[in-house]
Amino acid sequence: MYAIVEILGQQFKVEEGRKIFVPRMESAERGSELSFEKVLLVDKDGDIKVGVPVLEGATVKAEVLSHVRGEKVIVFHKRRRKGYRKLNGHRQNFTEIMIKSINA
DSSP: OEEEEEETTEEEEEETTOEEEEEOOTTOOTTOEEEEOOEEEEEETTEEEEOSSSOTTOEEEEEEEEEEEOOOEEEEEEETTTTEEEEEEEOOEEEEEEEEEEEO
16 A cells, blocks of 8 residues: 655655655654645555545654755866866755555
8 A cells, every 4th residue: 555645845655664755844853743634646455546636534644753864965067168167065954754554
């Protein structure tokens, strides 16, 4: 059983017992329970339910495990023969959550 859920403006495929990384949720503390109501699709053993745009009464419950930072991404700009070089790095903040249950 899996579901497609919208979390902070992004869509994620979630399954019970799986861990996923979502954009940083500043208000969520470690160990707290979350509930997501924007469930777009649920597949339960081949029985697919699609929302228009969301499924009424469907929820996904999750637990916050930790707040982490992603790996560094290097951004390098160069213009040939002009002496222009610029190097920049970026590390994105994520929240790791564990999917507890899918109710549809």
